[in-house]
Amino acid sequence: MSEIKLKLKKETEIPLEAESITPDNFAGKSINEIKKLVVYYGREELTIGDFFNVTGKSEEKDDLIISINGNLSNVKRIGENMSGGEIIINGDVGMHVGNQMSGGKIQVNGNADDWAGAMLKGGELEITGDAGNYVGSAYRGFWKGMTNGVIKVKGKIGVEAMLWASGSVPAKRLPTLICGSAGSFLGIHNHGGTIIVEGDVDRCAGADQIKGIIVIKGKAPKILPSFKKIGEVKEIELFNGEKITGKFIEYAGDHSVKKNHSTVSKKTGELNKSVNGRLYIAA
């Protein structure tokens, strides 16, 4: 186990882009080598040493902990593409934290801005405060968003979390989001993601959901008209086999999606409710 400590010297006026801060990049490097890693400030190419005090020791990637202190709300892309080790951020952090990471853990002891854990491929992102919009979402134009891993947000998250999530039970890819409360369009275009909300959600949860499970333990103001009520359940089985108990109303949907399997049978004229996405709301 080795640890590198970073401390932000001074808050920046325009955003600093620091995707070089990952255990992958730091592993086995000396303090001086780490200080020379590139960060982007506006159109300038500067180094970690220009903005951070660096102390500690770095060895193997998977045993490396990077802890960062200071107000990092204007520092973007920390932990981008990381594949192992751990980052602990004490303070608020800017956009794209942990985007596309495939392994390891990022712990944010504070709030995160938009695109936290965007297109996550694995690993764990935990945020103790709130997170912005597009948590774990697909970037613009991508049809595959978060494919695996877990995002936990204690507080509330913004709109369009888990956009285009893409999971598969046989392939053991189970993208999961657990949050305190959520904004509108939670899990839009969901394609196999699991979302558990401890509190309330805003409008249009599960819009265009093709498959997936969304569990809302609080209230939903109004669910989309294309969701069909199935009945009351006492236990929900998630894709990973875990169970949630409690009284929930089960809805199937989104039935407005053409790609969905929820076709109306030509023989019986009845709607096939059984194979598409599920939305559970506390009764």
Add this chain to the structure above:
Amino acid sequence: MSLDNLILLTGRTIDQGVALEGGKTTKENVRAAAICMFDTDDFKKLDTLVGTPVKIITDHGEVIVYSILSEEGPHPGIIFIPMGPWANQLVNPDSQSCGTPTYKGMKAKVEVVKSGKVLDALDLIKTLKEA
């Protein structure tokens, strides 16, 4: 008098389009864009004359504009201000991270003002510059 729980919409009107092409800093532009269009029944509740300056308040700001009756009603509960600097004092700058601010659908409150006047475009923007 005042009205609560209205929804504010903003957008293009042909008069505003003509006025801005004629000069953005002109009186015509004030007459075309510094106005708030009311549903006829809503306006009755304000108990005032058409043309009286009214203060529109949203969570994002406030502005004084002239009141007129909407030709595109009935739309109870909805007020309309043509796009432009006056409307933009009231709109929601939050785009929910899609880049485009929410120019339509803000909750709004209307008050008939006793003092204060409708500013022209330059004076209005000056208040922002000096803020």
Add this chain to the structure above:
Amino acid sequence: MAVKKIKTIYDVLCPFCGTLCDDLEVDIADNKVVEVRNACQIGTKKFYSSNPNEHRYETPMIKKNGKLERASWEEAIDKAADILANAKRPLLYGFSSTECEAQSKGVELAEILGGVLDNTASVCHGPSLLAKQDVGQPGATLGEFKNRADLVIFWGSNPVHAHPRHLSRYSEFVRGYFRKDGRNDRYIVVVDPRNTHTAQIADLYIQVNPSEDYELLNAIRAVLRGVELDEKEVSGVSMEKIKELVNTMKTCSYGVIFFGMGLTQSLSHHRNIDAAICLTRELNDHTKFSIIPMRGHYNVAGANQVFTWNTGYAYSIDFSRGYARYNPGEFSSVEVLLKDQVDASLIVASDPASNFPAASVKNLFKHPLIVIDPHESPTTVYADIVLPAAIAGIEAEGTAYRMDNVPLRLRKVKDAPGECLTDKIILEKLIEKVKEKRGE
């Protein structure tokens, strides 16, 4: 009194809205517009306001002691280039009311500066572009709609006000090859929270609650797929009306949805368009259907085209790394201003002070501001440098893209007054000077 010689120029394009009417006739005498035929009220006014008036800039202006004062081109360009070359993160915004050749120069300048590049789609149909990137877009050109469409739906758009000649040229009254009886051969539907002037002449008006378009589209899509919904009413529209609309959509021979700011600027933004496009796609199982945004500025579609062929992205582009990156919400002008993340701005043919939310405008004035514009506007009046431009499409030639992405040639009908130069030349001068200052 001597009779002035009047020159008539035919087939002039109107540089106002995305309809880009191409049948104007303009009479010019003594380098002044004396008559405009065929244009709408707004277009006519635009041509007339190119005549000398007190709102027109005829020389470069530089702010000295808090006041804009006349300056030479050399001084103004030098000062502007100085500001831009020294900025860490300049914003280049506007471009939708000028020609494609100038837009292309704007991209070049932004790349050299490593700045943020954006056009006005950012505050109007940006969400439409986002949705298109997510789910595609079944579209066609306006001529197709004119000749074929027997069902025309205006959703959140009010062409009577915003695109005054759209109805008579393409969508409502015009006679088409298969629509020989014009208006009588078309069924017009308007979906809007207000009973707009467009709605007042429609066959079916659907009054939707403000900001609830998504739910209505969602219900329509479900009903189209044969799902029996539990609700009696969605977004203030009764289920009977929804079924009637779905039936109308399914049974038409060619339908088209023209959508406007009502969908893009209200809550849910691009998700409204996403749902509308999915609906259109699904309608093509039953009949032929298209969807097209009602673009506002006459060449905003061109700005998207030019930016895309140069950088790969249509708007909200960041060049700080030397290559183009795209993310509306992160690099879009309203957002970067709101978060105060730029340190200088160059505005080309636009008026953000009037059109951006107040909170963003405040930060626009905090840093040096350079504006290229023919006319006085709240942006130019409080700018540090104003570079006077010839009005593209009236005093300068160039290319513009109609709302359906058909490129047309703008015409020059008169000379620009004073020392005005075209946007393209001004940008070229800036590029040259910036390069010089950067020692390239």
